[in-house]
Amino acid sequence: MKIEMKGISKSFGKNEVLKDVNFTVHSGEVHALMGENGAGKSTLMNILTGLLDANGGEILVDGQPVKYDDALQAEHSGISFIHQEMNNFGEMTVLENMFLNHEIKGKFGMLNMKEMRAEAKKVLQRLNVDIPLNVPIGTLSVGTQQMIEIAKSLMNDTKILILDEPSAALSEKEIDSLFDIIRGLKAQGVGMIYISHRMQEIFEITDRITVMRDGLTVASYPTAEVDVHQIIKDMVGRDLSDFYPDREPKYGETRLEVDHFTSQGVFNDVSFSVKAGEILAFSGLMGAGRTEIMRALFGIDHHDSGTIKVNGQEVNLKTPSDSIKHGVGFLTENRKDEGLILDASIAANIDLPSIDGFVKHGLVDQKADNDFVEMLIKRLTVKATSRNDLAGDLSGGNQQKVVLAKWVGSGSQILILDEPTRGVDVGAKREIYDLMNELTDRGVAIIMISSDLQEVLGFSDRIAVVYEGRLMGEIATQDANQEKVMTLATGGKLDE
Amino acid sequence: MNNSTETQTKSGFDFGKIVSKLGPLLALIVLVIIVSALNTSFLGINNIMNLLQQVSINALIAFGMQFVILTGGIDLSVGSILALSGAITAQLIVSGFSPIVAFLIGAACGAVFGALNGLLIAYGGAAPFIVTLATMSVYRGLTYVLTNGNPITGPAMNDSFSFQFLGQGYLFGIPFQVYLMVLGFAVFYVLMHKTAFGRKTFAIGGNEKAAFVAGVKTKRILIWIYVIAGFLAAIAGLVLTSQLGSAQPDAGTSYEMDAIAAVVLGGTSLAGGKGKMSGTLIGALIIGVLNNGMNLLGISSFFQQIVKGIVILVAVLLDRKQAKN
Amino acid sequence: MNNSTETQTKSGFDFGKIVSKLGPLLALIVLVIIVSALNTSFLGINNIMNLLQQVSINALIAFGMQFVILTGGIDLSVGSILALSGAITAQLIVSGFSPIVAFLIGAACGAVFGALNGLLIAYGGAAPFIVTLATMSVYRGLTYVLTNGNPITGPAMNDSFSFQFLGQGYLFGIPFQVYLMVLGFAVFYVLMHKTAFGRKTFAIGGNEKAAFVAGVKTKRILIWIYVIAGFLAAIAGLVLTSQLGSAQPDAGTSYEMDAIAAVVLGGTSLAGGKGKMSGTLIGALIIGVLNNGMNLLGISSFFQQIVKGIVILVAVLLDRKQAKN
Amino acid sequence: GGASLGNSSSNSSKVTKKAKKDVKVGVSLSTLSNPFFVNLKKGIDTEAKKAGTKVETFDAQNDSAKQNNQISDLITKKVDVIIVNPVDSDAIVTSVKKANNAGIPVIACDRGSNGGKVLTTVASDNVLAGKMAGEYLQKLVGKNAKVAELEGTPGADAAVQRGKGFNKIAKDNLDLVTKQSANFDRAKGLSVMQNILQAHNDIKGVFAQNDEMALGAAKAIKNQDIKIVSVDGTPNGLSAVKKGTIDGIIAQEPKAEGRLALQAAYDHYADKKVKKTINSPIHLVKASDYK
Numbered sequence A: 001m002k003i004e005m006k007g008i009s010k011s012f013g014k015n016e017v018l019k020d021v022n023f024t025v026h027s028g029e030v031h032a033l034m035g036e037n038g039a040g041k042s043t044l045m046n047i048l049t050g051l052l053d054a055n056g057g058e059i060l061v062d063g064q065p066v067k068y069d070d071a072l073q074a075e076h077s078g079i080s081f082i083h084q085e086m087n088n089f090g091e092m093t094v095l096e097n098m099f100l101n102h103e104i105k106g107k108f109g110m111l112n113m114k115e116m117r118a119e120a121k122k123v124l125q126r127l128n129v130d131i132p133l134n135v136p137i138g139t140l141s142v143g144t145q146q147m148i149e150i151a152k153s154l155m156n157d158t159k160i161l162i163l164d165e166p167s168a169a170l171s172e173k174e175i176d177s178l179f180d181i182i183r184g185l186k187a188q189g190v191g192m193i194y195i196s197h198r199m200q201e202i203f204e205i206t207d208r209i210t211v212m213r214d215g216l217t218v219a220s221y222p223t224a225e226v227d228v229h230q231i232i233k234d235m236v237g238r239d240l241s242d243f244y245p246d247r248e249p250k251y252g253e254t255r256l257e258v259d260h261f262t263s264q265g266v267f268n269d270v271s272f273s274v275k276a277g278e279i280l281a282f283s284g285l286m287g288a289g290r291t292e293i294m295r296a297l298f299g300i301d302h303h304d305s306g307t308i309k310v311n312g313q314e315v316n317l318k319t320p321s322d323s324i325k326h327g328v329g330f331l332t333e334n335r336k337d338e339g340l341i342l343d344a345s346i347a348a349n350i351d352l353p354s355i356d357g358f359v360k361h362g363l364v365d366q367k368a369d370n371d372f373v374e375m376l377i378k379r380l381t382v383k384a385t386s387r388n389d390l391a392g393d394l395s396g397g398n399q400q401k402v403v404l405a406k407w408v409g410s411g412s413q414i415l416i417l418d419e420p421t422r423g424v425d426v427g428a429k430r431e432i433y434d435l436m437n438e439l440t441d442r443g444v445a446i447i448m449i450s451s452d453l454q455e456v457l458g459f460s461d462r463i464a465v466v467y468e469g470r471l472m473g474e475i476a477t478q479d480a481n482q483e484k485v486m487t488l489a490t491g492g493k494l495d496e
Numbered sequence B, C: 001m002n003n004s005t006e007t008q009t010k011s012g013f014d015f016g017k018i019v020s021k022l023g024p025l026l027a028l029i030v031l032v033i034i035v036s037a038l039n040t041s042f043l044g045i046n047n048i049m050n051l052l053q054q055v056s057i058n059a060l061i062a063f064g065m066q067f068v069i070l071t072g073g074i075d076l077s078v079g080s081i082l083a084l085s086g087a088i089t090a091q092l093i094v095s096g097f098s099p100i101v102a103f104l105i106g107a108a109c110g111a112v113f114g115a116l117n118g119l120l121i122a123y124g125g126a127a128p129f130i131v132t133l134a135t136m137s138v139y140r141g142l143t144y145v146l147t148n149g150n151p152i153t154g155p156a157m158n159d160s161f162s163f164q165f166l167g168q169g170y171l172f173g174i175p176f177q178v179y180l181m182v183l184g185f186a187v188f189y190v191l192m193h194k195t196a197f198g199r200k201t202f203a204i205g206g207n208e209k210a211a212f213v214a215g216v217k218t219k220r221i222l223i224w225i226y227v228i229a230g231f232l233a234a235i236a237g238l239v240l241t242s243q244l245g246s247a248q249p250d251a252g253t254s255y256e257m258d259a260i261a262a263v264v265l266g267g268t269s270l271a272g273g274k275g276k277m278s279g280t281l282i283g284a285l286i287i288g289v290l291n292n293g294m295n296l297l298g299i300s301s302f303f304q305q306i307v308k309g310i311v312i313l314v315a316v317l318l319d320r321k322q323a324k325n
Numbered sequence D: 001g002g003a004s005l006g007n008s009s010s011n012s013s014k015v016t017k018k019a020k021k022d023v024k025v026g027v028s029l030s031t032l033s034n035p036f037f038v039n040l041k042k043g044i045d046t047e048a049k050k051a052g053t054k055v056e057t058f059d060a061q062n063d064s065a066k067q068n069n070q071i072s073d074l075i076t077k078k079v080d081v082i083i084v085n086p087v088d089s090d091a092i093v094t095s096v097k098k099a100n101n102a103g104i105p106v107i108a109c110d111r112g113s114n115g116g117k118v119l120t121t122v123a124s125d126n127v128l129a130g131k132m133a134g135e136y137l138q139k140l141v142g143k144n145a146k147v148a149e150l151e152g153t154p155g156a157d158a159a160v161q162r163g164k165g166f167n168k169i170a171k172d173n174l175d176l177v178t179k180q181s182a183n184f185d186r187a188k189g190l191s192v193m194q195n196i197l198q199a200h201n202d203i204k205g206v207f208a209q210n211d212e213m214a215l216g217a218a219k220a221i222k223n224q225d226i227k228i229v230s231v232d233g234t235p236n237g238l239s240a241v242k243k244g245t246i247d248g249i250i251a252q253e254p255k256a257e258g259r260l261a262l263q264a265a266y267d268h269y270a271d272k273k274v275k276k277t278i279n280s281p282i283h284l285v286k287a288s289d290y291k
Ligand SMILES: Nc1ncnc2c1ncn2[C@@H]1O[C@H](COP(=O)(O)OP(=O)(O)OP(=O)(O)O)[C@@H](O)[C@H]1O
Pocket: A012, A015, A017, A035, A036, A037, A038, A039, A040, A041, A042, A043, A044, A084, A393, A394, A395, A396, A397, A398, A423, A425
């Protein structure tokens, strides 16, 4: 199978996203599609699979022009799409999710549960994962849910598989097994479109790289004939000499001190502290409980025991509102669910935690508020036509920047960032790192949860490793390496 | 002493588990125990039959309502559809149609009114609440126009065995409409929990956008769901017309609220995507026992409203509390 | 020829823009044009005053309802709160309290009933629909118990100038309740669109979890919002009681539906998070013009329901269509 | 076993005498949100209190199905007599038959039953009331004067019958320029009347199908010289006549009606003969009576 997209154009209102995009993929190749946040990668794939209509251009499959009306049609002709944002049904079980709209029917149109269960087991085995079939999918971690999405697409007779940032929520180990699967599929002649912002992966797994910028296809190379710097230059239009900026931290007083923090059955006896100007990274395997610790700390979830001190004072953070008052900010890992109001403007999202600060004589000082929002949009280079754009219409990376802007704006002195660069392009990533540097220079303490080991090792001062809800140990970043972190993350001990 | 405490704790623990498993059934059981303790005739066979008969109309409407609510929608027009379908049927019989044919046409009309709701919701892009609020008014107005504000009745209705049997007949000592309720339960239980259609219903309620992305024909399914709601409301209307021996222009007023209450008491989430058919039956029974029980206990009608509100509140709040644990 | 086509196209384009800018206002204008073309007395100053007076009660309730709907909730109990607060006030006056004191207590009671709704919703975790469905029944029952089913009236009410002025008084030729509506609009417009409280209201409706994480005290805000709804319903109840010179036990029945219709006609999304206060005022005017106009035109009450349903449908569908473009 | 209708046999046995205080009475009223029926209930209750009779009263909230359920429940409770004020004369038939089967006498009140056996029907004639109202209004405003009619809840029995009676008169003697429904509701009576006055500022009289609407209309009319006549005779209505805000009411006597219904039950259990229909009195109350 060979898919050719020619001269595709698409605009949303005045926002011209795709101008003239050409893209070709065929069976047996893994083809990387690269581009900054908001370059239009997901949009292009939505057009291919019939979820969006293009304004112009044509799509040829094996030389024949096609236009799919919906995702099901695309699937029937062999094109499966694993979306960037999870599209599943939290309340429904894993099995129900896997077979939605592909139910196996028995007598009288009734569901054949036995066969579906067998099928599901088979495909999960192929992926080498063990996932219970009868639990609601929403109770599983993001990574596990992603695995199920992949399993789903394997059940169809797929000829071309689109993976839109499949690894964003996966741990190193899972990414390894994902790559095994990709290699296996490739051997079976399946073609794949692989979208990711992680350079390392691109060079490890793909055969060809196509780069989009400003609505155009700017370059396309065989992977073997190109290097990271060239790709970055194509994507951002300039050279980014170094991936991670240097850190020259100047530590101040201890900002946050957490002691014997426990929530029965979730995490146990967790103690750590962060100083002003420091970046403390939390590493661990997916589902280790890092997110749960921070949620409880911030007052979203409840905890059973333990103490929290902010600037040396013991505090009681019962709700996020208390935390914000004490200068704590929290960028949640799931921006769609808890980070953003998708139907509200960028402005209404950014100023929400700070809104009480703009009240003058009981009313919101609109001018000051607007200036504040504009300043943050500029500072974080959010790509949007105006501050009144809906947050939900932004690309994933730009949405992430909006959430960050919100917490930077609220003047947090202790900033908890849960996967801050998930789904963010290299250029924007670099901007986020620079921003973190700037914040720590101003005395902000940062806790960064990251599943990207490269990032943890490349841009932090200290690494805390969590395993099954317990803190296994801390390593100064300069003494750390991949092996040490992985040893702790899998429950091992470091022997000095 | 020590020993007994231990046993108690243990059985206490098991009890807690049972409680959360039973869910709305527990509320029903508690209610039945209270009422039967206060009034001995409650558990008499005659009263049980009365009760089931009283419940059946609300239950039939609630079955359809549950599908709608599972998709995250709501149908306020069912009471009006009930009245309009009943009036059409009665008019047909009075004008000389055979009751069976009239029943079929009446039921089909209900399905058509439901389809109209569905079309407006699926293609109009307006919220089900406001669409069905509007059609509630339209269908009710049509009922008044058709009946000219007067009940429709006549010897053609009340001398016909097959007409009367639907709402007044007994089979082996059990009111015929109770069989209808049981049949309706069985059919729609299977549809909801054992077919692909049911799965898609849940999916639309769980996450309509994701369902669309997964290729579910959401519009078509939505339309069918409102057809089901309209059809069942019409069936309830036919039963009521037969039972009363006449089609009332204001029949079914505010029945939508009782149906919604039954669905929610049964543990179905108004946000859609979560619920069980058995719960809705139990919900309808709770409301039935409440009405019947309060009458038997001679509670003044002013206080009945207060008690009913409080029982609904308590049941729903308990259910939500359990859901959280 | 060519020239004129061009102009037309251009003005057509502008027109389209104006249409989508005007939104619900356009529906109102069209309606006013139709009615005044068919009946000349419609635009007379007397009728305009009547109309505004008739609109004011629904508008007051709708202002509160809009806050509730903006959070993604709904309040079905406002009609009952209206009746109960009115009855309490009337009872107090009849028992010798001064009207002003009785008004204050009545309004405070409305706020308390609203707070109860809010508490149950914020802390009980049950859906606003079902909570307020239950309290609707409870408050109505309490009204019947308090009034014993009879209207409450007496010379203490009808001989008091301050009591009568609220719902029957005129100031510079304009009914006093119209000033109340305008005042209510102004106050709640500012609250909704110019204060932090308003911003948080929108945030809760947009994404309650995200609002919570961003430090919004969601529970506290929710409770206040139901307090507002209850308070405004009570004010409407006082106006109605004064206007009628008596507190009716069944006052306000189904007023919640008119208020919801006004809010939705005004372009507020039932899903929450989106809407304008001015829209709600326009929505209330649309319903008022519709009722008043149909009376003036002598449309039979059967057809009034049909027309009303269709107008709501058309207005909402047009609005949604525009929203999509 | 097998298929049957629930109302096969009826067995009338001889009456066993019962003292007033031993008669267990069940009542189902069409609605209790209307003062008329509240007063009907009062009539029953006052009389019952005197004799120490036990009475249970239910409100059918204008829903026939609900009323049927209530009667089933009263049968279950084995009351000695059922006083029913039907929501609808046809829809009540099955319930009456059910009571017949159970051997419980039924007394219809204010509205009859179109089938089954009732001990007696106590009613004031709504058609007649409408007619009397029409006649009195004509007397007040003169022949062929322009008048308006405020109708009750569409389809409600009282609305249909009072309208029927009134229109019999109005057809030939009055110029009925508009009729609009105000749902038997005072607030709607006010707003609908306001609107009617805008469209027809030359009307001379209004017929309101109940007092509540008349009271609302009076607020709209204020000091204009437009005559209002209504049917019911609620305390609020009567005091309005006294004050002159309403010009005439065809007063029914709900309390008397209730009393008569209960009396019929006593008579039955005293083994006295009970008439098939008992007329509850209606009479015209006019403003001039109080002058
Ligand atoms: N439904 C929509 N309505 C309006 N604008 C949209 C919509 N969907 C996407 N856009 C806009 O189109 C542009 C491209 O978005 P898209 O999601 O395709 O980017 P992307 O390349 O996948 O970015 P990322 O790497 O962040 O996922 C963005 O500017 C976005 O704001």
